[in-house]
Amino acid sequence: MKENIATIPLIKAFNAKDECPFCNLEREAEQHAVSFILGSAYMEDDIREKTDATGFCRHHFKMMYDYGNRLGNALILSTHLKKLNQELAKEMSDFAPGKSSLLKRMKRTDTTTEHEPQTALGAWISKKTTDCYVCDHFRKIYGRYLDTFFDLYLKNEEFRQLFEESKGFCLPHFGDLIETAENKLNDTQKKEFYPKAFALMQENMERLQKEVAWFVEKNDYRNKDKDWGNSADSIQRGMQKCAGGYPADEVFRAKL
Template sequence: MKESIHTIPLTDAFKAEDECPFCYLEREAEQHAISFALGSGASYMEDDVRAETDAMGFCRHHYKMMYDYGNRLGSGLILSTHLKKLNQELAAQMDLFAPGKSSVFKRMQKTSLDKQGRETAIGQWIDEKTHSCYVCDHFKANYNRYLDTFFDLYKKDEEFARLFREGKGFCLPHFADLVETAEKKLNDKQKAEFYPTLFKIMKENYQRLQEEVTWFTDKFDYRNKDKDWGNSKDSIQRCMQKLGGGYPADEPFTEGL
């Protein structure tokens, strides 16, 4: 299959032999976005970039990445104009806010916040703001295309299909996305081949991780102190990645990297 802007990174991710190729792509994308926004190219000084960061802001995870990255001046400039825009919107939301009618019944109910179904306009607006992120959007813009490209390659490129079959599977969130996408991208005959292969890969690799992390704990038994660690030394972070996605053991991504 002809190489493209999406096939090359996807193939490279599978060749990396990571616990989840899509986590690998996500990390590459978020590091690129942080470097683009705060790196030596000073993109944060460009009006079009600043307009995006002003409007979208960042999520909690990527604010932490910005802080760790080390460019305090760049972060300060981005935050200065983002807060200016946000303060204007916040003031407008508060000016328009109208409290709901109170009742004895409501006051007697136990508090149970459903963030997916906020009842107030301010709550809904804040949810929108805290789920909007310049860095997350950088990956989301390409993620669906990566999923489509995965199935295009799987169907047409035997070398890629082999990488998939011999890979380590996927984290649970990206596994769910693959299944959801397969339902739309594959015909019945292709599904009959794909799902058994995917499920076999997932079962084998989740069992592998279970055994590795179990051996990690068993090594703390004095009877096993002289036995080989095998592949268990970094099993905790790989299990965490497999279950939740991401790279919990990564060192902070900094300006010097």
């Protein structure tokens, strides 16, 4: 298969043969971003300007803390907090409470579903706690990976075979793939792609269900001498299939 700078990461991810090639790409991207930020980039004014404005999500703050470089983390956090405090002070100064009513006061607070913020301050906080420099790094290239997937799928027989012999995708990335297919494929191509993608997902979801079920059965003393098969690591792979990511990954740390 002829490879180029746009296709190499995607082909490499499919050749990894794990439960989701897009999870593989996402892990590579976020590790690269964290290494870049905490390597030396945090000393560059243009990078600090971006991290000051955007900040990080809870997951990637934890990843940065685990990575190491306490001074680098402190410098990034110091100027980010300074900008955050300036903006927060303005938002609170401009805050104007909405009109109250008996109906609103009687209504139970519902936190079980997502609601649009009712105040400008709430909207600002929502944005500040969901924006993330590392997440943005992957989002910027993720669409390109999805486009490249369909470009290769339509034009390259070897890649189609890689896809058809893969273990499918995690549910979140599978959803993105299907949504992208709606725009990237014509009606005839959809009639070919969807049955293949659906069969691939069904086969591999059922495979994992059986592997996890055997993990449970294997812990019965009557099965202690039987072979584990592929079930020994089925818990983490099952979690990945359901929600994405790599639950069993070791903490990503700076190489000393």
